[in-house]
Amino acid sequence: MAQPDVVREKIRTILREGAHQLAVISDFDMTLTTYYQHDGQRSASSHQVFRSWPKIDPVFAATGDALYAKYYPIEVDPTISRHDKQHHMETWWDSIHAALVKSGITRSDLQDMIDHTPVTWREGADTIFSLCHSRGVPLLVISAGLADLIELIMAKAGFDRTNVTIVSNRMIFSDDAREVITGFASPSIHIFNKDTVAALPSSREAVGDRPNILVMGDSVGDIDMAHGFDRGVRLAVGFCNLHVEQSLSEFLRVFDIVVTDDQPFSPFITSLLEAL
Numbered sequence: 023m024a025q026p027d028v029v030r031e032k033i034r035t036i037l038r039e040g041a042h043q044l045a046v047i048s049d050f051d052m053t054l055t056t057y058y059q060h061d062g063q064r065s066a067s068s069h070q071v072f073r074s075w076p077k078i079d080p081v082f083a084a085t086g087d088a089l090y091a092k093y094y095p096i097e098v099d100p101t102i103s104r105h106d107k108q109h110h111m112e113t114w115w116d117s118i119h120a121a122l123v124k125s126g127i128t129r130s131d132l133q134d135m136i137d138h139t140p141v142t143w144r145e146g147a148d149t150i151f152s153l154c155h156s157r158g159v160p161l162l163v164i165s166a167g168l169a170d171l172i173e174l175i176m177a178k179a180g181f182d183r184t185n186v187t188i189v190s191n192r193m194i195f196s197d198d199a200r201e202v203i204t205g206f207a208s209p210s211i212h213i214f215n216k217d218t219v220a221a222l223p224s225s226r227e228a229v230g231d232r233p234n235i236l237v238m239g240d241s242v243g244d245i246d247m248a249h250g251f252d253r254g255v256r257l258a259v260g261f262c263n264l265h266v267e268q269s270l271s272e273f274l275r276v277f278d279i280v281v282t283d284d285q286p287f288s289p290f291i292t293s294l295l296e297a298l
């Protein structure tokens with residue numbers, strides 16, 4: 023926390039104005055899920071769920087690996103400006119989506135993929151979902167991952183999704199019985215265009231006219247998910263998973279609260295929602 027007094031005041035306002043004035047906006051990969059699994063391995067992002075599926079087209083797997091090896095270091099490099107990263111991320115996402123369309127996967131393959139590669143939820147994620155539901159707080163998930171997979175992953179976990187809206191990259195399938203992937207709905211959502219995504223009608227509708235926003239992400243670009251929702255208090259929580267020493271000062275500049283080392287949502291975030 024860079025400014026504990028500011029944070030305390032924001033929390034006081036959120037609690038005073040209550041659940042019906044609050045919306046939660048969260049990133050998915052490495053925010054609602056963790057960066058590492060319990061065994062210390064990297065946990066899977068929704069894109070990685072695809073790449074690690076044993077039945078995946080090997081050409082797609084190789085393309086995905088090559089793109090990841092090239093662009094992921096750029097995404098997390100604290101020495102590259104955000105402006106320079108944006109162009110690289112666009113190229114990465116367009117290339118991976120084009121490769122996915124060529125891979126010939128079908129809608130029914132998706133369930134098989136998530137059964138094969140489970141994601142690791144951040145401890146307390148289930149509580150976030152149930153508290154948002156019980157307090158009537160909308161939870162808008164904006165993700166550069168894949169909407170179709172995220173929905174299945176949440177359904178598999180059995181989380182209450184009554185109040186949840188997912189705005190993410192959505193696949194288009196053929197109309198025939200095979201339901202083969204034919205493309206992606208536009209616009210493409212990558213890690214550094216979440217401000218544009220926040221302005222989409224589906225995002226605006228999910229938040230409605232609630233003035234107070236709790237925004238959570240693991241990339242400094244995730245703060246843009248709250249872009250345009252500046253009517254009241256914006257409490258921002260950042261999960262700094264990588265290059266902590268180099269990135270912490272920028273995270274502290276962008277987020278009110280920075281969580282390192284894959285720590286759980288509790289006690290702080292869950293107790294805030296609980297107190298509503």
Ligand SMILES: [Mg+2]
Binds near residue numbers: 050052240
């Ligand atoms: Mg993320």
